[in-house]
Amino acid sequence: MKRLKFPHWSTLAVILIAAVLFLAAFYTHRERGAVPTAGEITNWGLSFQKEGEPPVANATGEYLSQFDSVYCMPSEGKTIYITFDAGFENGNTEAILEALKKHGVKATFFLVGNYLETEPELVQRMVSEGHTVGNHTYSHPDMSAIGDKESFRQELQRNEEAYKKITGEDMPKLYRPPQGKFCESNLKMAKELGYRTVFWSLAYVDWYENDQPTHQQAFDKLIPRVHPGAVVLLHSTSRTNGEILDELLTKWEELGYRFGDLWKDLQ
Structure with a gap:
């Protein structure tokens, strides 16, 4: 009689671990009412x-x-677009806003719910000075793991409500996926909800609060990689960005770049 061959124990272990992780993710989403995306x-x-x-x-x-x-x-000339992501405030935004005002730049700030709820005065200042506040979701989850439209909508709607409470206006329909995680169903749902999803074409590692790049490291990444039509992603939590922004904008201007208004130019 031919003896049956069973998988090696290490293979079984890998299969079991994968199954546990899948079920954990599934039930985490099910508990909060969200269906995992396929x-x-x-x-x-x-x-x-x-x-x-x-x-x-x-x-x-x-x-x-x-x-x-x-x-x-798309850019016929040397136009670039400055955007910031922010989940909390740690004292750098004022310097950033001053630098933007000095150079006449209208930036886009993609904010999470915590920022909208804890920093209404700064949010109002952003809007009053002509900047756009976009939607970075309420709780900054991995949106690519959410497969049902209602759960997706709630992450955006809670920010819309917080924004309207502060400004009395409707939130601009610009959405940036947390951590850049996305899938096609996410893109479809955002569009169905009237949003434009905005990724980026220029960024650098600036988000580690306790491991900030030096000024020179920032310039080495951001100056040679700039390009016409660039959507620049910076984090307003970065101490380095608060310190260098005035000089960075000046350097880009010296290279012949001007700064566009993302929300306006997407209309």
Whole structure:
């Protein structure tokens, strides 16, 4: 009689661990009423091929345009767009706002619910000075793991309500996925809710509060990689960004760049 062959114990262990992780993720989402997405989860990524030119992304502009999404703006001249992500306030925003005002830049601040609830005066100042406040979700979850429209909508709607309470106005329909995690169903749901999903074409590692880049490290990443139509992602929690922004904007201006208003130019 032919003897049956069973998988090696290490293979079984891997299978069991994978099953446990899957079930844990499933029930976590089910408990909060969200259905896990069945779509492919993608981490936003860029590859810089040539100095002064837009990077190659892991989703093309043509693909993203189907869902009213962008990562790099069309630009006949040397126009770039400044955006900030913020989950909390740690004292750098005032310097950032002063630098933006000095250079006449209208930036976009993608804020989470915590920021809207704890810093209403700064949010109002952003709006009063002509900046756009976009939606970075209420609780900053991995949105690519949410597969039902109602749970997706709630993450955006709670911010809309907080914004209207502060400003008395409707929140601009710009959405940036936390950590750049997305899948096609997310893009579709955002579009159905009237949002434009905004990724980025220029960024650097500036978000570790206790491991900030030096000024020179920041310039080494942000100056040679700038390109026409760039959507620049910075974090307003970065001490380095608060310190260098005035000089950084000056350097870009010296290279012939001007600064566009993202929300206005997407209309």
